Amino acid sequence: MRNRLRGLTLVELLASTVIASLTLIVGANAWGYCMTISVQQHQTSVGSQLARANIERAKVLGWANLPLGTLSGTTATHTGALEYFSAVGAPLANSTGAIFSVQRTVTDTGITVSGTTYTLNPTSKRTVTATVRTMSPSKAVVSMATVLAQDGV
Amino acid sequence: MNIKGSALIAVVVLSAVGATLIVGSLMVSVSNYNLAMSRSNSEAALLLAEAGLNEELISIGSKTSQTDASTWVTVPAKTSGEPYEGRKGTVPGVSGNYWVYGTTSPTVKTAWTGTGPLYLVAVAKVGGAIRTASLEVKVTQSAGSTPTTSGSDFNAIVFGNVDTKGGHSEGPIAVGGNWNGPYEINQHSASAKIGTDTRVGLYNGGQITRGNAVKKVFNGFNAYIGGQINCILTMLGNGTIYNTVGTNWFTTEESKWQSQSDAIGAMTDMRLDVSDMNNVRMDVTKNTLNGNVKVYWVDDKDLAPLKTLDIQNMTASDTVIINVEGSNVDWGWQVNAPFKNRILWNFQNVANIKVANRHLTGMMLAPKAHVQQYNNIQGTMIAKRWSNYGAPEMHFTNFKYAGAFAAQSTFSTTVGYKGNYNAQ
Numbered sequence: 001m002r003n004r005l006r007g008l009t010l011v012e013l014l015a016s017t018v019i020a021s022l023t024l025i026v027g028a029n030a031w032g033y034c035m036t037i038s039v040q041q042h043q044t045s046v047g048s049q050l051a052r053a054n055i056e057r058a059k060v061l062g063w064a065n066l067p068l069g070t071l072s073g074t075t076a077t078h079t080g081a082l083e084y085f086s087a088v089g090a091p092l093a094n095s096t097g098a099i100f101s102v103q104r105t106v107t108d109t110g111i112t113v114s115g116t117t118y119t120l121n122p123t124s125k126r127t128v129t130a131t132v133r134t135m136s137p138s139k140a141v142v143s144m145a146t147v148l149a150q151d152g153v
Numbered sequence: 154m155n156i157k158g159s160a161l162i163a164v165v166v167l168s169a170v171g172a173t174l175i176v177g178s179l180m181v182s183v184s185n186y187n188l189a190m191s192r193s194n195s196e197a198a199l200l201l202a203e204a205g206l207n208e209e210l211i212s213i214g215s216k217t218s219q220t221d222a223s224t225w226v227t228v229p230a231k232t233s234g235e236p237y238e239g240r241k242g243t244v245p246g247v248s249g250n251y252w253v254y255g256t257t258s259p260t261v262k263t264a265w266t267g268t269g270p271l272y273l274v275a276v277a278k279v280g281g282a283i284r285t286a287s288l289e290v291k292v293t294q295s296a297g298s299t300p301t302t303s304g305s306d307f308n309a310i311v312f313g314n315v316d317t318k319g320g321h322s323e324g325p326i327a328v329g330g331n332w333n334g335p336y337e338i339n340q341h342s343a344s345a346k347i348g349t350d351t352r353v354g355l356y357n358g359g360q361i362t363r364g365n366a367v368k369k370v371f372n373g374f375n376a377y378i379g380g381q382i383n384c385i386l387t388m389l390g391n392g393t394i395y396n397t398v399g400t401n402w403f404t405t406e407e408s409k410w411q412s413q414s415d416a417i418g419a420m421t422d423m424r425l426d427v428s429d430m431n432n433v434r435m436d437v438t439k440n441t442l443n444g445n446v447k448v449y450w451v452d453d454k455d456l457a458p459l460k461t462l463d464i465q466n467m468t469a470s471d472t473v474i475i476n477v478e479g480s481n482v483d484w485g486w487q488v489n490a491p492f493k494n495r496i497l498w499n500f501q502n503v504a505n506i507k508v509a510n511r512h513l514t515g516m517m518l519a520p521k522a523h524v525q526q527y528n529n530i531q532g533t534m535i536a537k538r539w540s541n542y543g544a545p546e547m548h549f550t551n552f553k554y555a556g557a558f559a560a561q562s563t564f565s566t567t568v569g570y571k572g573n574y575n576a577q
Binding site for chain 2: 012013015016019020022023026027030031033034037038040041042044045047048051052055107110122123124125127129131142143144145146147148149150151152153
């Protein structure tokens with residue numbers, strides 16, 4: 001028995017320990033990075049679908065029917081209510097259990113201002129932005145935007 | 154057995170296997186992430202391209218007071234240092250740009266001269282994603298004339314030649330050119346008035362021809378024939394044949410109806426939703442652009458599929474007008490409406506209309522069109538030329554405007570999405 005273990009020298013043991021330790025350290029970091037990037041990939045995938053869907057709903061509602069905003073100079077902005085979604089993008093009634101929130105803003109320019117109110121005219125531009133955020137921590141993951149015209153697409 | 158060095162070898166092997174697995178996982182994760190980013194950028198780029206199209210529409214709309222229409226649109230030329238043709242722009246909140254221009258066709262890059270088809274093309278780039286979108290633009294210009302509210306007491310007015318194989322009309326008919334072939338005219342009791350004669354059944358500026366073909370004028374109404382009578386003309390009920398026709402009557406009528414068609418075509422209109430493959434529903438209460446005159450528009454190709462148009466919530470105070478864009482119509486719609494004598498189809502620039510698959514219901518205002526009739530027309534027809542096949546009927550519904558048009562602005566131009574949207 002003693003003869004059989006003659007090859008397990010201290011140097012060999014040290015080298016093995018160092019290699020194993022380095023492998024574990026690098027592997028654990030890489031694994032952590034994998035997990036992080038997988039989460040980001042999931043957030044980007046679901047988030048971009050939520051943002052696109054939100055803007056498509058705005059397009060269906062139409063240039064004329066989107067709500068008017070609060071006037072500031074010659075620009076008006078309407079900030080919509082937060083909408084909540086699960087990890088797979090299913091809509092939720094409130095923030096309980098929500099992983100994502102989506103908020104739409106409509107910015108109107110080229111408008112006809114009359115005192116403290118305004119109206120749209122045929123050349124008014126309505127910029128629709130949908131921002132998707134994670135709930136905890138609150139972080140913007142995707143933001144998409146487009147411009148609507150009166151008789152446009 | 155000598156196992157000297159085996160522990161080191163075992164650790165190295167296990168480390169190598171572990172490293173391979175981790176590197177593999179890392180590569181898959183990064184690849185998936187890049188794919189997700191690429192898709193996200195692609196979606197954002199398409200929205201940005203659409204933003205470019207809409208921005209250009211708005212830009213055109215803001216320039217339409219300039220009389221030279223060719224200056225309204227961005228030309229398809231590259232600015233120095235830019236990768237794509239057209240005007241560069243962006244939308245706040247998006248890390249990318251679009252380039253948009255106008256052209257005469259989506260497949261070529263030719264500057265629009267101010268007339269003819271106009272397409273907008275936008276290329277957008279977000280991250281590494283590049284998307285292109287294009288559409289055809291509807292440009293309507295008006296000199297500011299307000300349409301009148303006069304209908305016609307003729308069942309048909311044709312400014313040029315007519316060729317019929319048979320059939321009959323319920324009301325009187327006026328033909329500016331020669332009329333070749335048999336027909337039975339004015340089977341019902343409503344007659345037309347020209348000058349002091351209130352009993353006009355047929356008013357024909359040229360010859361009536363075709364050997365032994367028989368034309369009959371019913372109910373004792375009168376016939377006016379400007380040219381020779383080279384067919385059998387039977388006057389049932391003993392109406393009188395006159396060999397005189399007012400020299401300017403057809404010229405005046407053609408000018409009047411063309412102006413009417415142009416004025417209606419320039420009115421602000423709403424696109425009729427034809428996306429349903431079977432039924433087209435028109436709820437007139439949702440069209441508030443011109444009061445009780447409900448003006449819509451469709452493309453000529455929209456009318457070809459066999460569909461049913463249901464006009465809903467129309468009251469006796471409403472007039473429904475549908476402007477038809479394009480140049481060739483193959484009619485395929487059945488029309489259901491509570492007031493069929495208050496529907497006007499305005500074929501302003503249409504060159505050919507084929508009525509074969511379904512009856513056409515409503516007044517047909519087509520001053521430039523050659524109408525080829527295989528099926529019934531249920532309303533007044535105003536056309537450039539008329540040919541019929543078989544023995545289709547012309548029904549007189551006595552089209553009436555329910556109310557007056559609001560005065561149109563002195564000069565107006567509308568610009569909007571016409572169709573042919575394409576995204577790549």
